[in-house]
Amino acid sequence: MSALPPPAAATRGGTTRHxxxxxxRRLFAERGIAAVGMREVVEAAGQRNAxxxxxxxxxxxxxxxxxxIDGAxxxxxxxxxxxxxxxxxxxAMTLRDLVSATILxxxxLSAATGESETYFRFIVNVQNERRELFRATVPEHSESYRRYMDHVHRLLAPLPAALVKQRILFAGLTAQTLLAAREAxxxxxxxxxHHFWSRPEALAGMIDAVEAILASPPRG
Structure with a gap:
């Protein structure tokens, strides 16, 4: 027996929510967090109820x-x-395997509510303006990132732990910035x-750049 369709009001509510x-997300991505009021969100979504x-x-x-959380x-x-x-x-696991796992x-991202259109620019702005909220929210939804960090520390074990931690930070910021630029x-x-960002060479170059940050020999 097929399931009954949801009531019309529930369907409309789900659509409105999306x-x-x-x-x-688009307003936050394009204008920042503090600059956007909730009335503007309602108007941009084509809703009448303030x-x-x-x-x-x-x-x-x-x-x-x-x-x-949606994107994370x-x-x-x-x-x-x-x-x-x-x-x-x-x-046989390599740093490149791990970098690919962070970028690909x-x-x-699904486009169900616009994640593929604006998510990385949105999280850049959240991190810049509401870093504590970001830190309190995203780590609980990023268990695989901890696995990534553990493997990077293991593969770079000859380097000082503090240096590896710094490189993971720099590599993550670089990956995020590249993904945000591509998204935009x-x-x-x-x-x-896009004539550049849609090409396979651009993706390979992104992985190359982030891998190089992690793997380059220390100086001094």
Missing amino acids: ELKRAA AAVHYYFGSKDDLLRELL DQIDAGRATLIDSAESKGA PGLE ALDRSDTGD
Whole structure:
């Protein structure tokens, strides 16, 4: 027996919720966090009820947390799958395997509520303006990132732990910045294609750059 369709009101509510999330993430991505008011989110989503954000999400911080988790869960799942594959190689695992596991999931975000369009620019702005909220929210949804860090520390064991930690930070910021730049370029395109960022060489170059930060020999 097939399931009964949801009531019309529930369907409309789900659509409204998605529209609000898509509109909010885009505004936060393009203008920053503090500069965007909830009334603007409601208007951008084409809603008439000024209290719609409060009704569906609660506070602005609650909305930010949900937007962060939406993308973080997708990325974490994709990264976990790629790290599983790298671990299956045993001693043959490489830094490149791990770097690929941190970058490739960011290219495959779902567009259900606009994650593929604006997520990386959004998280850059959250980290710049609301770093404590980011730190309190995302780590719980990034278990595979801890696995990534453990493997990098192991593969770079001859280097001082403090230096490896610094490189992981720099590599992560670089990957995030590159993904945000790619996202912005594709978002501006009418076709979803870009003469540079859509090319396989650009993806290989991103992985090369992040791998080089981790693997370069120390100086001095």
